[in-house]
Amino acid sequence: xxxxxxxxxxxxxxxxxxxxxxxxxxxxxxxxxxxxxxxxxxxxxxxxxxxxxxxxxxxxxxxxxxxxxxxxxxxxxxxxxxxxxxxxxxxxxxxxxxxxxxxxxxxxxxxxxxxxxxxxxxxxxxxxxxxxxxxxxxxxxxxxxxxxxxxxxxxxxxxxxxxxxxxxxxxxxxxxxxxxxxxxxxxxxxxxxxxxxxxxxxxxxxxxxxxxxxxxxxxxxxxxxxxxxxxxxxxxxxxxxxxxxxxxxxxxxxxxxxxxxxxxxxxxxxxxxxxxxxxxxxxxxxxxxxxxxxxxxxxxxxxxxxxxxxxxx
Amino acid sequence: xxxxxxxxxxxxxxxxxxxxxxxxxxxxxxxxxxxxxxxxxxxxxxxxxxxxxxxxxxxxxxxxxxxxxxxxxxxxxxxxxxxxxxxxxxxxxxxxxxxxxxxxxxxxxxxxxxxxxxxxxxxxxxxxxxxxxxxxxxxxxxxxxxxxxxxxxxxxxxxxxxxxxxxxxxxxxxxxxxxxxxxxxxxxxxxxxxxxxxxxxxxxxxxxxxxxxxxxxxxxxxxxxxxxxxxxxxxxxxxxxxxxxxxxxxxxxxxxxxxxxxxxxxxxxxxxxxxxxxxxxx
Numbered sequence: 001x002x003x004x005x006x007x008x009x010x011x012x013x014x015x016x017x018x019x020x021x022x023x024x025x026x027x028x029x030x031x032x033x034x035x036x037x038x039x040x041x042x043x044x045x046x047x048x049x050x051x052x053x054x055x056x057x058x059x060x061x062x063x064x065x066x067x068x069x070x071x072x073x074x075x076x077x078x079x080x081x082x083x084x085x086x087x088x089x090x091x092x093x094x095x096x097x098x099x100x101x102x103x104x105x106x107x108x109x110x111x112x113x114x115x116x117x118x119x120x121x122x123x124x125x126x127x128x129x130x131x132x133x134x135x136x137x138x139x140x141x142x143x144x145x146x147x148x149x150x151x152x153x154x155x156x157x158x159x160x161x162x163x164x165x166x167x168x169x170x171x172x173x174x175x176x177x178x179x180x181x182x183x184x185x186x187x188x189x190x191x192x193x194x195x196x197x198x199x200x201x202x203x204x205x206x207x208x209x210x211x212x213x214x215x216x217x218x219x220x221x222x223x224x225x226x227x228x229x230x231x232x233x234x235x236x237x238x239x240x241x242x243x244x245x246x247x248x249x250x251x252x253x254x255x256x257x258x259x260x261x262x263x264x265x266x267x268x269x270x271x272x273x274x275x276x277x278x279x280x281x282x283x284x285x286x287x288x289x290x291x292x293x294x295x296x297x298x299x300x301x302x303x304x305x306x307x308x309x310x311x312x313x
Numbered sequence: 314x315x316x317x318x319x320x321x322x323x324x325x326x327x328x329x330x331x332x333x334x335x336x337x338x339x340x341x342x343x344x345x346x347x348x349x350x351x352x353x354x355x356x357x358x359x360x361x362x363x364x365x366x367x368x369x370x371x372x373x374x375x376x377x378x379x380x381x382x383x384x385x386x387x388x389x390x391x392x393x394x395x396x397x398x399x400x401x402x403x404x405x406x407x408x409x410x411x412x413x414x415x416x417x418x419x420x421x422x423x424x425x426x427x428x429x430x431x432x433x434x435x436x437x438x439x440x441x442x443x444x445x446x447x448x449x450x451x452x453x454x455x456x457x458x459x460x461x462x463x464x465x466x467x468x469x470x471x472x473x474x475x476x477x478x479x480x481x482x483x484x485x486x487x488x489x490x491x492x493x494x495x496x497x498x499x500x501x502x503x504x505x506x507x508x509x510x511x512x513x514x515x516x517x518x519x520x521x522x523x524x525x526x527x528x529x530x531x532x533x534x535x536x537x538x539x540x541x542x543x544x545x546x547x548x549x550x551x552x553x554x555x556x557x558x559x560x561x562x563x564x565x566x567x568x569x570x571x572x573x574x575x576x577x578x579x580x581x582x583x584x585x586x587x588x589x590x591x592x593x594x595x
Contacts, residue, residue, distance in 0.1 A: 016492075017491065018409060028418055032424055038436055038440055091339075120346060120573060128346045206328040206329070268526060284431070284432055
């Protein structure tokens with residue numbers, strides 16, 4: 001580092017130390033690479049047998065060794081989409097309230113509570129989902145939706161309680177802390193002059209928020225939602241316990257479904273044939289690649305906004 | 314017809330109401346989960362719950378002593394690897410973290426932090442369970458260790474960056490080598506803050522279920538060796554929750570109570586520990 005050379009023994013120990021650090025650091029990208037490679041390797045039987053049909057196939061029938069990931073891909077996307085639709089407005093509202101309206105101490109305690117939402121283990125949400133959320137959905141929410149919007153196909157059919165909608169709701173609860181904490185970070189990066197300018201022109205609090213805060217952080221909010229999506233896609237236990245575990249595509253969101261992660265969690269124990277196991281691993285590989293891309297995109301979006309804001313300050 | 318000013322004021326009040334309402338709505342599940350976990354889980358907490366083995370199907374009583382011991386074993390083993398590795402990566406990123414290589418490592422930390430935990434479980438399954446021909450505590454602990462690293466690395470890096478450079482310079486000026494400065498000045502000075510990262514990561518893995526399903530599996534008896542399947546509290550909750558027996562459901566709530574209280578304490582503890590340099594750096 002410096003221009004003066006330290007004595008040899010110090011230099012040698014420093015070099016050894018920095019090597020150890022570098023090697024341990026470099027193990028990490030290698031680890032991620034090997035996750036992909038090992039999953040790819042172990043998914044070979046199905047990749048060879050089904051090829052691209054695997055992703056598009058609409059039948060998942062382990063008994064007859066027919067494996068198509070279509071239903072679980074649909075279930076994953078649909079449940080995450082429901083979660084995003086419910087979770088995004090709530091998350092942004094929480095972030096706005098905590099960063100713009102409530103000051104100091106109360107905001108800190110409230111944000112601790114919101115963060116606790118993220119700390120509760122998935123399996124505890126699942127337990128709560130089975131015994132509290134699902135019965136409530138069946139007895140209250142689903143009949144209400146069917147009565148009001150029954151004409152739309154997605155709100156038709158019998159009420160199960162466990163199904164896509166319940167999974168979406170539980171995912172929404174789980175991604176609120178993720179989205180809102182990143183949104184808060186983004187809002188905090190907006191220079192105060194922007195808000196002051198709006199207020200000085202006579203804007204109400206809400207107008208100031210809309211003009212100074214929301215308008216400047218669209219890309220960041222989008223990025224944080226994408227990060228939330230990344231979390232929702234891979235969430236396993238809570239979803240497994242409330243989605244009903246049926247690998248079918250049905251038009252109603254009340255109906256049971258299956259996601260990629262819940263499929264793996266459900267069937268690993270009964271995967272006796274080599275092909276079944278390999279199919280599950282290929283589903284895992286697909287999930288890995290999808291979350292990889294989604295999270296990568298989200299990071300780029302969040303980084304860009306925070307970097308730009310840093311440059312402005 | 315309302316005037317423009319009144320309309321703007323009313324809209325303002327309306328939006329404020331919506332923001333408060335949405336935040337309350339977001340917290341309803343938290344309180345509901347807490348309430349259910351305490352009201353249904355507390356009755357299950359008895360001495361037997363901690364010390365006895367699970368009772369066979371149909372029999373009332375017994376406990377989840379083996380699962381509690383199993384979770385302690387798994388988390389302990391994972392910590393032995395995950396904590397030092399995470400701290401080392403954090404140190405690397407903050408002290409040597411310039412250039413493209415370090416950016417790659419930093420990106421890897423971020424990516425690893427967002428890989429679904431079930432994928433980590435599947436990965437460990439392919440590298441350990443298949444070759445070793447069996448589920449084991451080793452495999453479970455490996456999966457958990459991998460999950461710990463990103464949290465610890467990120468917290469360590471952030472805390473190290475808050476340490477003023479004068480601390481490092483004064484050490485170097487005394488003729489200390491760089492590694493001594495890093496380990497004995499910077500690391501020791503920030504020890505309590507780094508502990509928060511460690512606590513957060515323990516809180517994260519203690520309730521992890523998905524990666525344990527195909528690595529540690531489960532076990533109805535006390536574990537005899539680390540190369541055997543081992544029970545854990547979260548997996549036990551899962552198995553009990555999807556069973557049809559009321560007594561087992563109650564045990565599941567008891568386990569959930571245990572986990573939630575522990576995680577709550579760990580998170581609260583993290584809040585309490587002070588950040589020694591945060592005030593000065595900003």
